[in-house]
Amino acid sequence: MKKLFPVFSVLLVFSLLLAACAKPTAAPATEIPQAATEPVEATEPAAETITLVVWDQFYRDVESQVMETLNAEFEASHPGVKIERVVKTLDDLKVTLKLALAQSDGPDVAQVNQGRSDMGAMVQADLLLPLNDYAAQYKWDERFSTSVASRNSFTPDGKTFGQGNLYGVSPTAEVVGVFYNKGLFEANGWEVPTTFDEFEALLAEIKAAGITPISFGSLDGWNAIHEFSAVQHILVTSEYINDFVYGVNNVSFDTPENQEAARIMQDWVDKGYFTDGFSGIGYDDSNKLFKAGEGAMTITGSWQVGEFLTDTDQTFGFFLLPSNEGNTRMAIGGVGIPFAIRKTTEHADLAAEYLDWMVSERAAELWFQTGTLPAMPLPASAVVEEGTLSTDALNAWNTINRENAVGHYIDWATPTFYDTIVAELQKLFGKTVTPEEFTAAVEVDYAAFLAGN
Amino acid sequence: MQVQHRWPGESRFHGWLYILPGLVIYLIFVFYPILETIRTSFYQWDGFSSNRTFIGLENYVSLINDSQFLQALLNNLTFIIFYSIIPILIGLALASLLGRRPMPGMTFFRAGLFLPQILSMVVVGVTWRWIFNPVFGPLNMGLRSLGLDALTQSWLGDFNLALPSVGSIGTWVQYGFCMILFLAGMQRIPEDQYEAAELDGANGLKQFLYITIPNLRAELGVALVTTMIAAMRVFDLVFVTTRGGPGDSTLVTGFLVYRSAFQQNRIGFAAAVATVMTVIIFVISVSILRLQSRAEEEK
Numbered sequence: 223m224k225k226l227f228p229v230f231s232v233l234l235v236f237s238l239l240l241a242a243c244a245k246p247t248a249a250p251a252t253e254i255p256q257a258a259t260e261p262v263e264a265t266e267p268a269a270e271t272i273t274l275v276v277w278d279q280f281y282r283d284v285e286s287q288v289m290e291t292l293n294a295e296f297e298a299s300h301p302g303v304k305i306e307r308v309v310k311t312l313d314d315l316k317v318t319l320k321l322a323l324a325q326s327d328g329p330d331v332a333q334v335n336q337g338r339s340d341m342g343a344m345v346q347a348d349l350l351l352p353l354n355d356y357a358a359q360y361k362w363d364e365r366f367s368t369s370v371a372s373r374n375s376f377t378p379d380g381k382t383f384g385q386g387n388l389y390g391v392s393p394t395a396e397v398v399g400v401f402y403n404k405g406l407f408e409a410n411g412w413e414v415p416t417t418f419d420e421f422e423a424l425l426a427e428i429k430a431a432g433i434t435p436i437s438f439g440s441l442d443g444w445n446a447i448h449e450f451s452a453v454q455h456i457l458v459t460s461e462y463i464n465d466f467v468y469g470v471n472n473v474s475f476d477t478p479e480n481q482e483a484a485r486i487m488q489d490w491v492d493k494g495y496f497t498d499g500f501s502g503i504g505y506d507d508s509n510k511l512f513k514a515g516e517g518a519m520t521i522t523g524s525w526q527v528g529e530f531l532t533d534t535d536q537t538f539g540f541f542l543l544p545s546n547e548g549n550t551r552m553a554i555g556g557v558g559i560p561f562a563i564r565k566t567t568e569h570a571d572l573a574a575e576y577l578d579w580m581v582s583e584r585a586a587e588l589w590f591q592t593g594t595l596p597a598m599p600l601p602a603s604a605v606v607e608e609g610t611l612s613t614d615a616l617n618a619w620n621t622i623n624r625e626n627a628v629g630h631y632i633d634w635a636t637p638t639f640y641d642t643i644v645a646e647l648q649k650l651f652g653k654t655v656t657p658e659e660f661t662a663a664v665e666v667d668y669a670a671f672l673a674g675n
Numbered sequence: 676m677q678v679q680h681r682w683p684g685e686s687r688f689h690g691w692l693y694i695l696p697g698l699v700i701y702l703i704f705v706f707y708p709i710l711e712t713i714r715t716s717f718y719q720w721d722g723f724s725s726n727r728t729f730i731g732l733e734n735y736v737s738l739i740n741d742s743q744f745l746q747a748l749l750n751n752l753t754f755i756i757f758y759s760i761i762p763i764l765i766g767l768a769l770a771s772l773l774g775r776r777p778m779p780g781m782t783f784f785r786a787g788l789f790l791p792q793i794l795s796m797v798v799v800g801v802t803w804r805w806i807f808n809p810v811f812g813p814l815n816m817g818l819r820s821l822g823l824d825a826l827t828q829s830w831l832g833d834f835n836l837a838l839p840s841v842g843s844i845g846t847w848v849q850y851g852f853c854m855i856l857f858l859a860g861m862q863r864i865p866e867d868q869y870e871a872a873e874l875d876g877a878n879g880l881k882q883f884l885y886i887t888i889p890n891l892r893a894e895l896g897v898a899l900v901t902t903m904i905a906a907m908r909v910f911d912l913v914f915v916t917t918r919g920g921p922g923d924s925t926l927v928t929g930f931l932v933y934r935s936a937f938q939q940n941r942i943g944f945a946a947a948v949a950t951v952m953t954v955i956i957f958v959i960s961v962s963i964l965r966l967q968s969r970a971e972e973e974k
Binding site for chain 1: 721722723724725804807808809810811815827828829830831832833834917918919920921922923934937938939940
């Protein structure tokens, strides 16, 4: 069975492609003989249909509706263009996209996950179209700062991350911070903390009140990275995080700051600040518990805003994890998975126009309405209501964007980093390793990568 | 015993023609991918770019030195207890309860006990993940309602409990198959053997040990081979429940193949793991079948 996986994925991709190609090729074939047999009837010449195949990973309801709306409006303003949308989960997209992009009839536009193992590997395999010319044509630099654009950039050999050609544009932005239950905060007279010391004092106070301070579940693994790295981000400098993620200047993971962040994690475990039994709870389940009013806070990304606004009787707010004086106020953040263009597409110009539409003011407005942070500016006419969860998150993003304090997802650092740090963090949270052993084990992965690159 | 291979007037070519459709499908979809996997295991390849580098046995060398692979292999072997041995024991017990004497509602019990086997592994995994949830899962809730709060656990998140927890899901799935297999086998055992034993004064347990078990030797062999293969290639259950965590405590080779191939773009290494696993499974299956046929001959 294992050996058949590659074959199955190829078959799957092929069948999708066949399905995608079936319509446009079949249509003209049936029309031509019709026109020949009935020359008297003055039928309008059928405009040639161009089908743009787009793979995206906005499978959640609210996100999917935004994409459907944007696609419909794009089709309306481009007669003769049809968008063939294929929706996948991120996992599925990651597995199938590389093979699909290598086909001459793969998707014209697709969301390509950032980082070395995805975008980097695809650039290396020469599968993606450099977007520098289109960036100039559509003035994307006015919408995105260089720090944001560098996240979608690689040198043409795919080896150096963060510089070189632009390969994608991201419609959405993300910032990792603290969601809090406003009802619980008001009932107990708790205030949003402004320093990390205040934050830890608040954790103790919440615990003393018999409430879970931080709703958390580490069974799925990946969100444990955010828990640790959010604290790491307020202890290290932004130069360090940049160097670390882009693999330059030979930095190490085995540093006193990272050990301190790891020590804080174990301290919080000891003091019972996380949900009881968190190691056996999945990410979605821990959010369900938080939505139901269990737990005063949860540390996760702004992508959850929409989720926390629907199907709940609780009211939530959002703040950036505060740093102590003297430390950089920085937060994990970035732009969402970018749209990229297949290098061998026949419709490059149209695809670029589609990308521009994905990062237009209209798109910004639609995304913001659903509680998702747009990476590009909102139109001046947009209504922003103060005091809502969406506005809290937008303000947080604007703050770190303005202060040049947009951090990184550290799992981008090496192709194996995600698996390594997830396993090591579970050991850290399970207290089977010390903070020093944790940073040393992760450093082995990172040093091996630096040595091999 | 010699069997006549060709009937008079029938060419050998004729025979090949009959199996041709099946053979072609087999060669294209099973045999060729296997060869291709073995070939890939000698290369360094990211899976989609055109540059493959031949590196000989290097993938196999790094495999032997890879602590994760060894851990995963060890976990697979542990899964044999949960996928193979316990289900066969439960299957035998249930079959001897349901098989010998007819009782009312038998079909209901047989069908009900076989049910886990026909469910999709993903459905099983998702359901058990919920059952094991420390906060709102029925298992911990049940323990709490009995006043056994001290026994509540973070089942899938605990370093010592995760593997047995996932393994016991495997047990739940596999025992139905063993039971049906043994039930079918027991239909074949002539009733007079039991009658003779009963006249000689053998009790139920003795009848089970000296009549039922020896007569089920063929079924036991089949059950052992199929369930052991299932234990060695477990993937879906781990993928849905723990993704190999916490740490590497539930990592299995099947998941390692997936992770290396599709998340880390190390297709050559993944192919080497798959090849080694195929060899191990082959060796295990052949030795069980050999043992069984030898025992058969002795009889």
